Amino acid sequence: MTESLMNLWHPIASAEDLPYRHIFQGQLLGRELAVWRADDDFVNVWENRCLHRGTRLSIGRSDGLELRCQYHGWRYANRSAGCTYIPAHPADAPARTICNRTFPSVERYGLIWSGEEPTGEPPEIAALENAETLLLRNIAVNAPLNLVLGHLANYRFSITGDPDNLATTSMDYQDGCSLSLTATCDGKKSTVVFFVQPVDSNRSVIRGVLSNSPEGAERLLTLRHHSAELSRLRDIVELEALDGPSLEPMVATIEQVPIALPEITTPSGRKAALRVQVLRKWATAEGVVGLELESIGEPLPTHQPGAHIDVHLPNGLVRQYSLTNAPGEGSLYRLGVKLEADSRGGSACLHETVKEGDVLAISEPRNNFPLRRDAVKTILIAGGIGVTPLLSMAQTLRNNKLDYELHYFAQTDGHLAFPEVLHELGEAVVLHLGLSPDETSQALTALLAGPQPAMHIYVCGPGPMLEATRRIASEADWPDEAIHFEYFKNTIEVDSSSSFEVSLARSALTLEVPSGKTILEVLRDNGIALMSSCEQGACGTCEVTVIEGEPEHQDVYLNDSEKLAGQRIMTCVSRAKSPRLVLDI
Template sequence: MSLERTLTVRVERISRETPEILAFELAHPWGRALPGYEAGAHIDVHMPGGFSRQYSLARAPSNAVSSYVIGVKREAESRGGSASMHERVREGDLLAISAPRNTFPLREEAGHHLLMAGGIGMTPLLAMAQALAARGASFTLCVFARGEDHLAFADALRNPALAPHLRLHLDQGDASQRIDLHALLAERAPNTHLYVCGPGGFMKAVREAAAHWPEDTLHAEYFAAPTDANTGTGLPFTLRLAQRGISVPVAADQTAVDALHEVGIDIPVSCQQGLCGTCVVEGDGEGAEHRDFCLTGSERRHKVALCCSRAKGRELVLQL
């Protein structure tokens, strides 16, 4: 297996957004421009202790990108990633990151964009809202937080360009301002697309309330695979690599990525949970049992995330 090429950045600024969330501004060590990105993109951050995590970029892209901003919530059950960022990373430190990747893009075909952000899930949606405001697009940004003091990037939300589009739901706030998910999502206005990012329970609640929406209008960015997600193992099958004209067996306890690695074909991976899209390749998506959380319904017809997905039957054809 291999990781994607990394970039080195310097931690320019660390600011406290809430008691649990720090914002990190990352810049090129010699002040050069960084690779561009689109709203909704994320980067992998390789941090002290050997951890690697994906973080969404929390600011709309500009023509010349001088820095990236990410928000990192210290998770109570952190396996080390968020704790490492909070405790061990200081301003001036150098970090290795991936170039931005976007598995959560704005859909150009949408007439209205409904952005649903829970807690730290605001980061990609804030970038999207800023990008939509800049182009004069129709959108609503619904932000759910426990209270004012748990609201990350509050200054950016107060920007007059976002204010007319913002609906704020504070659990500890005035009951009249709370958002009823089922009422909000009961009817889908024509050509509206829904984007959601937040903790697992919030994502589940939004998806359940929007279960009757067409699948291709629902877009979700997960921080972690849901606890009831399928694992990457199952029945054995064969990968048929159409371009090479060979077949590769995948054992019951193996992922497709591991099986390809055994025959000398390295597929780049990062999250290995079906979240980030790094391992996605072209193939017969109709023949796949998709277990990812990053492909849309239409992408699944011709793409497969190899770190987790398997064949529906005995064989899966890939354009490799």
């Protein structure tokens, strides 16, 4: 019995149980559920349990696109239930494996349907199709499913809501956890369909839907009549259940979260684990196209503000693009791609060749530009197309009601990407249009005058602007850890002439890195496939911990103090000053 119940769709809530920003507490077959409707109307059905300390998420808080646990503030994204932020580690991106368990949801007949492992679709009830239905008040009963169904089969009710005028009732069908009764009185008919939700071995919820919806005062009368009759039925069933055998509560299996271990795979270079379809492609600004990518098959993994993906292009090139949408916003990734004048075929391919409906291979999102959400104020500084990751951040900060400004440096109005998003962000956006390099420096100097404690700056834009920001921030005495940069590409001329030795502490292997080859390439040649993305020292994906030796940094990802500390190295461009490096691989 239980096994087949696991494969059925069950109503777990009514649509009216999910008002704005409310988190409904439900239960099905012993498993507690947190059910909430996001601002995009998506109904989330999740395990009612924070992955951190097991606290019920139904006492959490929804900000519309993310749900925040009440205990330590872990945040989970709409739709995917992936963790987007852990307040105790504000500077880090949560591992992708931290994802709560989700269950499917379908709305039908004013009810929310879900299940453990349901097959097919929720039942279609002929009497309720294309009918003006009326949802009865649901009645929770402390009794097992079958006992409730048995009593419901003999349920009598009045068509008019007058309790002294009960009608003759006949059963239309009984099937699984549902049955339908039609009452006839004075030539009038009314059908009620009952769905009984198996909450636990000894608890059920009766959810009734009437196939007709009386108007005016009769509506309330009808609702009151059924509420009273069903409450009476409940009292009888509960008394009977007390005499029945005592049943052990059902035990729902709780899945363990896989521990995030570094990926060691066959050396095949950069991986494209996901297939997406171009849902929409449009010109969002002068020389910039917007692309919306939708998953083929499985829903897309959760992304965090600041994250990027590798796009594997039809012409064989691999390019990195930041995601511009906020986590929880739709089951899609939105990119902004600028046509580069000196394009080596990447942006030109996306602009000219790729069209709506095309299928692309992309990597899972990675976040090497994570956003802290504990700053008293956050300043986002965008230069041109560098606005893309900052748009995701701005929308997240806005949704979380955190104080921020987005300073957008661009040539003209026409060069502003995603104007509709900028419009939504409203007064938090400050435009700086048509400034010369000197004027830009002046504006940045004004912006960065006087560092404030617990204020954080995120900058993304062309190399010269980032260099200017770095210099100005350093002159204004901003601490390195308060300024976060994202480069499009490496601005440093990489010198690969040195040769040295790398010892891999965990692999007990020593390898020779000859001039002209990178550490990453040597590792790959020897069967160790590190994750990588841009492979030019800008994105931070191929970072490795240095145990011993002095790195020769040639990347733009690490800041000056991190480079000086010498504890991390970007294996795609950086090398060694010392004859030997010991790496934590």
